[in-house]
Amino acid sequence: MPHDDLQRAHRLLCSPFVEEDAFRAAFHGGRGDISTILRYLRLRPLARPSLSVYFDREFYLATNPHLFEQQQDPLLHFIETGIDALRAPHPLVDLRFIVNEDPGCLGDPPDIAALLDLLENDRMRPSPYFDPAWYAGEFGEAPPSRGMLRHFLTAGLAAGRLPNRWLDPGFYVEAYKDVPRDRYGALRHFIVVGDSEGRAAGPYFDGRLYRRRYVDVADAGIPPLWHYLTNGRREGRQVPAERMVALPAAAQPGQALPVAGAMPVAVETAEYDFAAMQRLLDDAQQARKDAVKPRPPAVALPADAHTALAGIEFPAADAPLISVLVPAYNEFAHTVACLQSIAAAPPARAFEVVLADDASYDPDMERFAAVPNLRRLRQPRNLGFVRNCNAAFAQCRGEYVLLLNNDAQVLPGAIDRLAAALDENADVAAVGPKLLYPGGRLQEAGCYIRPCGESTMVGLFADPEEGGFCRDRDVTYCSGAALMLRRADVGATLFDETFQPAYCEDADLCLRLIAAGRRVRYVHASQVVHHLSVSTNRQSQTRKLRSIARNQQKLALRWGDLLTRLDAVRPIAFYLPQFHPTPENDLWWGSGFTEWTNVVKARPSYIGHYQPHLPADLGFYDLRTADALTRQARLARRYGIEGFAVYYYNFGSRRVLGATLDTVRADPSIPFNWCLCWANENWTKNWDGGEREVLVEQSYDAETIDSIIADAVAQAADPRYLRVGGRPIFLVYRPLQLPDPHGFAAACRAGFARAGFPGVHLVYVESMEAVDRKLQPGDFGFDACVEFPPHGRAVPAETPADIIKPGWGGYRYDYPQTVRAFCRRDSVPYTRYPAVFPSWDNTPRQPDHGTSFDGATPEAFRVYVEEKIEEVRQFLVGDARLLFVNAWNEWAEGAHLEPDTGFGHRWLEALRDGIEAKRWA
């Protein structure tokens, strides 16, 4: 035997891919012993053992036939070159799939150790056909600790366990006579041959049916289960089991279905749906918190406070511009750390540090007398936090005063950045930094106050680097732990002594400033670590909670009306005017066509599928009539909706579907508030805004753009037109379709300015392509964007459907899980208006390929609304506290608040109840 061959075999067999135990069992000796390597090589290459649970020689040979001809050793080939070429070592270890899912996960070039780590620790699916998470879940309480694939191959498969929910080797053996009779052989057969042939993988997945249902999959020649497991599932496609359900005679195809009556209302289901949705969202919140990997900020408490104290020195300042007011009551070490953090990175402008010692009993606190240029004020007796601060504030000389708790430490630049924020905004009276926990989690990015007086720290325990916390914004207040004030705005007295000894005095101060027309602002680039000491003594904890409750009550009594005003939310619903005939639609779809034409034809596709949605209170209205518009507007107002975002269509300077707003504008008595949403997309036969079967193309020539802007400007002059900060709101549905978004934005702004408006509030819709593109409104010259659920975050329904519509091949999604996904989103460093959707189902437009959301209930919707109101509270202020609803009347998309026969007013009631539940707490 050539020496080179032996060396090569030895080297390759020593790879971690070869399992020592398997090797020893086969050759009665370890890989270190050259004689065992010889014994291995003496076997015919194709007769050698596999030596790894993740390697299947026959499979490898079958998928790499040239090895057979060359009589090469498949195992050695895989280790030496196969892995680099991403050859699959095993039917359930698909390297191309792995790399496609996560390009970097195997390293470059692909590395055996990384592959083994991935497999042994279940880092991802090793193949579409093996789902480690599902496999582990099937064990219930006591799954194998790790290595699901290994467990499956060595024990699970023989014991009848499945590699994924749909593929059942036992079923496969029974169903097909030409298949190997053992489970593993059958499994491999399915993966190599059966799936491509469209065979049934198990009782709940029949590839033939899947292909029949989804013709695009059949046309592309993709193995059906492979397609479902890689893409189809994500797309909400349906698992095609043969589960056509016999219908009662009246419901047979071609016959009239009885119209669905009212959906039943049961107390138990209402309570369950509400609680289940709440649990899902709570879990989502918890998961978000758990996912944070905090990095501790670069400050620490000094190891030895006394030594540290000796090094602290402040510059002399005769006319300080900034006073840093540090109230202290004992806590020597913290106080040293606080002063040290200021001295270590002193602000650029003249400053003084005022240490207000509230008659500490710790003798060490006397040592601060030795700190050069520290102004130390010592109260003759303990005054409590509020009075101590007030006494010291009167002594401060700086134009700006930074209140800084003695258990806080400023990070470099923090003080300067706060001062700069006050410099830049003359009407801002107070600014607060990003407060961090010593462990690195966010403590506070500003606060909001509920009308009941309770406050919430925005971003508590979150990742301080998350987008929404990395942006300056106006807030209701910032904690007095670190709060820089413009002294002239505060006046002579800092805190109201009603709030002594402490709690809520800072909120009261900020509200006093806001009531006087000033602003309070969070400054994200300024960072302060706050130790936030927590009392562990139960009785003192109770005392503290009672003090807080008393002061919250005072806050509510004093500022309640202001708090309610600051907390108001403005619900706006997307509105479709396509409920009157137009010449265009008459031509394309037949005379008299409106949305209703499709709506009434819809039929259920599966058991439990709610269709058709038929209008109740407002009937089959015609949106050219003032009466219909008035009734819509009154109904919306009754449930607290402020107005509508009305779709606007303009093709080549020609408005389409404009009659609705013509009627509104002609009659000022219709209480219809609106803003425009330019639906800039092609009209197609498929209703998908795409490029195929285009009926009319969206044009972007200068003349069209000018006519659009002129229309918007003209409409915005109506007092009923919706505004933010005095600027009319104008939405664009598909911003990425604009050939020149910046040019469009600039032209828009110029048009509104020419007409005498203070500007325009340009918002784009996060529809289709705009979701998850990491785009910011500023990138296009826009001011904000708005969520457009369910687009972009839909979660497929996992439960099989009992299909009743012959030939149906649609898409089903799970409403509660989709809501959860929308509520789990990270916040963003720009204005993104949250939105909610009650339900969604476009079966009227796509009878055989409709997309529907199961599990949508008014109770779940209400929880969703409340959660999104919390998001509004955290990130939006003033009259920009918009909450959008998709939609008011998208009947052909099953997204409508308007009453139908099935749910009546329940969606509206849920929206109102959600808003009203938030009017206090």
Place this chain on the structure above:
Amino acid sequence: MNPLDNVPVTLIGHPFAPIGMGEQLRSHIAACAAAYVPCSVLDIFRYAQRGDAAHAALIGDREIRVPPGGIRIFHVNGDEVDRVREAFAARGGDFDAGYNIIVPAWELPLYPKQWAARLAKFDEVWALSAFLQESLATAGVMSHLVGQSVEPPPGPLLPRRYFGIRESAFVLLHFFDLTSYAARKNPLAVLDLFRRLREAAPFRDLHLVLKVKDGERDAADWAAEIGSDPQVQVIATPLDSLRVRSLIAASDCFVSLHRAEGFGRGLGEAMALGRLALGTAWSGNLDFMTEDNALLVRQTQVRVPPDAYPHWQGQTWAEPDIGHASALLGPVLADPARGRDRALRGQTEVLRSHGHRAVGLRILDRLEAIAAAGAKRLARPAPRRRRAPAPA
């Protein structure tokens, strides 16, 4: 240390009863929790059915069987004092070994003298409203004004469809009283009001819902009779607290043309849910209803007719002006948005004055004062505390 720290506080009465006395006790449990006052609950007679899940959830493990020492807050009426004291002793309680507070209900301006004598057995009396405080004072009983909470618990509400109420309609809701002393609640005035509103606009989408207690005098017959009117709906099935709350939320305006109310809890709950309240401008409901946050109906004082109410002698009550009630509703029916603004103001105002925390802090103030005064009976070794403080 706070002198209150080791003093047990117990609420005693009918915590599971679906009646006013039960409501006021339960509202004090939630109020105590909001003020971080740990309290136990004692069901003194144990006769009430325990079918309401919300009651069970609220009371939870606060319930105790043996009366403890410390501060005892009795939510019982003047006429049941003797029976309550007997039951208390029968349970092994030592009435004198603690500080006893009574929170009685009463609806007329003069508190009955014979009951006042029974209240004297207590160390202290709490009033649920200023009206009640004045009434007690007429009998020589001094009391502290504590009030009761009307704050609803969080959670789902049932839609109009659950009750079969017309969704499109403007709905007036009235809790119709069929008891022998119904004159105080003045239910017929509501029917009169509704008749007037209908006459003014016969085809207006207006709906009247009357909740009557099942099993009360002739309720079924009466419901059947009035139920033939398509615009009037009678709900005679028993409703638990979730359903009652949902029913209030399902209405647009809660109506009470009472002649006298000790507190007027229904009106308060409606306001707390953001619903418009229309009520007689007299008695207990004036603690939270104002011209700006509700619709207050003018009234004149008249003598209480003989036997129209217990202890009627020498008493007066209100005769609400139904024409005025109708006039108040006119603009609201024409533009419900006006009513909604008023109702939303009412919601926040009533929660500020009669939310859990507001009432809880008034309770806490009293308890701390009692503990600070160091009543001797409180110094006795207290039984082991049963509950940790309520969570933050």
